[in-house]
Amino acid sequence: MKIVKAYKYKLKTNKNIEEKFRQIAGCCRFVYNLFLAQKIQEYRTDFVMPNYYDQAVQLPLLKEEYPWLKEAPSQVLQQALKDLEQAYKNFFRRVKSGGVPGFPKFRKKGVHDSFRYPQGIKIEGSRIYLPKAGWVSFHKSRSIQGEIKNVTVSESASGWYVSIQTEQDVPDVVHSSNTAVGVDVGVRVFAALSDGTTYMPVNNLKKLEKKLTKVQRDLSRKKKGSNNFKKNAKKLALMHERIKNTRMDYLHKVSTEISKNHAVVVLENLKISNMSRSAKGTVESPGENVKAKAGLNKSILNQGWGMFRNMIEYKTKHSGGNIILVDPRYTSQTCHNCGYTSKENRKTQSHFHCTVCGYELNADINAAKNILAVGLTVSACGAAASAAQ
Template sequence: MARHLSTRIRLNPDPAQEVALRQIAGCCRLVYNLGREQRRDFWRQYRAAEGRSLHWMGQKKELPALKEAAPFLADAPAHCLQMALQDLQRAFDNFYAGRAGYPQPRRKYEDDSFRFPDPAQIRVDPRAGLLVLPKFGRRAGDHGAIRAVFHRPIRGRIRSVTVSREGRHWYASILLERREKAARPDPAPITAADVCGIDRGTVVPFMDSEGLARGHAILPARGSGEAKRRRRLEQALARAKKGSKRRAKVRLKLAAHRAREARRRRDMIEKVTTEIANNHRVVVIENLPVRSMTASARGTVEDPGANVAQKAGLNTAILDKGWGMFRIRLEQKLALRGGRLIVVPAAFTSQTCACCGHVAAESRVTRDLFRCVSCGHEAHADLNAARNIRDRGLALLGLAPSARIERPAAGMVVAVC
C-alpha cells in the first residue's frame, strides 16, 4: 500500500536567498490572484469565445504571454507558477462541491507559499543540512542550496516540496511516498473497555471518559501574558499608519506571535492524538459543526447581532484549540493502527446525566460542575459529557453501556496528561 506522509523542516536561508524566496512567493501570489480575477470577471467571454469553461490547464498556457507582459515573473520557477493555478483550480472545485466558500485572494505576509512538484529537481542532503531546489543549488550561479534543519530521517520517495513562511521563519514541507503494509484490525471482538469518549471544550481542550484532561497543560491560558500580548500587538497594528515602517515592524511581530501559537497548537494536537490512538481501539467524538459554531454574530446594519464581543471571544477560544485538526489527525492515526473513529450527534451531551440519563439544562450548574437535579450525581461537566458521548458510541456498536462507578458528591480530581 502506498502511503503519503509529510515531514516539515526548518529553513535557514541567507539574506539573498530570503529575498529570492519572498520574490517567488510574491510572483505565485500574483498569478493566483490574476487567475482568480480572470475566472470571476471574464468567464462568460471565455466560454463564448472558446466554447468551454476556464480551467487551470488553459490558464497555464497563457503564462508565457503573461511573462512577456511582466518580465519579473521569469525570476520564479515555472512549475511554482503552474502550481499556483492548480491550487486555484482546487479551491474552485471545493467551492462548487460545497466543501468551502468562494476562493479569496491571497494576501502578502499571510499566504507566502509555493510548491515544487517535480521530484527530479529536488534533492535533500540531511548530513550536510542542505535542500536543493530549482533556483537554489540546481545550477552554477543561482542562489545556492538552502541550509535546513532535518529533525528526523527522510524515509521514502520524495513527491513534492512546499516552501512557506510563518512569522519570521521559512519552512519546507516534504511530501513522501512509502510502501507499507495496510494495518490489520485486531481480530479480537471490541468490548466496552476498548471504547473511549472524547469531549472537546474551550478551557480543557480534550477530556476523555476515563477522566484524563488533555492539552490544556501545553497551551497557554486565555488570560495569560501571551494572550494579552497578542491583543496589544493587534491594537498597535490597527493604530499604526498604513505604509509606515512602524506598521511593518508591528506586523512582523504579530505574525511571529501567531506563528508561535500555531506551532504550539499543532504540537499539542499531535501529542494528544498519538497518545489516544496508541491506547484505544475505538474513539467516539461529537459531530461538531466547527465552521457554523465559529461564525460571526455581527449581523448586518439592518439586523445587528447580539452579544457580538462574547461570541467573538468564544470563536477565538474554539479556534485556538484546533477542534477540526484534532478530528482529522485522530482519524488518520487510528486508521494507521487499525482503530476506528465514531462520530455521534452532539445534542444534549452536556445536559444529560451520565448516571440516570435525565436531561435538564439546570444540571449544568457552572462551566465545570454538573449536578443532576434528578439523582444528585455530581461530576466534572466535561467528564460527564465525555461519558455520554462514549455511551452513544457503545449504542451504535451494539454494546451495553458499562457499569458506572459513583463518584463522591464532593467532586472529582481530574488527572493531567
C-alpha cells in the same frame, strides 16, 4: 498501510535565495489572483466557472504575455491554480453545510508567501534542490522517511521553511491497547474523555496573549512605516508564530496521548461551521469564562479543533487503531445514566445534573461518555465502517 507524513525544516537562506523565493511566490500570487478574478468575472457574465483544466491550459499564453512568470517553474504555477480550485471547493462545501462561506480571497504580498513543488526536487544530506531557486541548505532535525510527494516553501516571521510531504508503506500494526474512548471537545475544557481524563486549554497562552495585546497596542501608536513601526511589527509577527507553535505542540501532545492509549477513538462528526455555531451558542448562554474565551479567538479555536481531530485520526490509524465519527446532536444534554435528554440537565456549562435521576458529573465527561456509547452502537450496527474510513 500507506501513511502520509510532513517534515518541516528551517531553511538557511541568504539575500540571494530569498530574492528568488519572493520572485517565485510573487509569480504564484499573480497567477492565483488573476485566475480568481477570471473565475469571478466569467461567472458574473456567463454564469459559468472555469475549472482548473480550463485555466491551466492558459498558463503558457500567460507566460508569453508576462515573460517574468518564467522565473517560476511551470508546475509550481499549476499548484497555485490547484490551490485556487481547492479554495473554491472549500467555499462551496461551507455553503452546502450552511456555515459561514468565506469567499476565496485575493492573495496579498508578504502575507503567508508560499509555493509548492509537486516534483523535481532533490535532497542530498541537509541540502535540498528547489528548481529555479537552486540548492538550499536546511536545519535537518530528523531524517526523512518515505517517498516525497510534494514540497512547500513558505515564509513566516522567523524565516523561510520547507515542508516535505512523504508517503510511506508500513506494515499493518495491531494496536497495543484494546480500550475504546469517547472524546468531547470544547472551549472551557479543551478535550474531555469518557474515562474521566480532561485536558484543559493550553494555559501558558494566556500570558503570551496578554503580551501580544500590549505589543499590538504599542504598534498602533507608532508611525506607520517608521523604523520603530517595522521593529514592532516584526516582534508582533514573531509572537503570533510562537503562539501558533505552542498551540500546535499542545495539539500534538494530547492527540498522541489519546491515540496511544486507546485502540478505538469516538469523535463527534463536527463540521467547522457547526463548531462556530455551537461556540456562538455557548457565548449566549451563561458562563463568564466561556464568553471571554469564545469571543477571543473563535476562529483559531475552530481551526484548532479541526486540526486536533485530523491528528487523532491519522495517529490512531498509524498505531493500528480505529476512528468512529458520530452525530454530535444531544450528546451534551443527554443523561448518560438514564438517557433523559433536556437542556435543564445542564444549568451551568461545567456541571451536569439530571433532573430525572439525579445523576451528576462533569458535563464534558458526561458528553464524552455519550459520544462513546453512540459510537459503540454505530460500530455494532456495522455502520461505522464507512464513518471510520
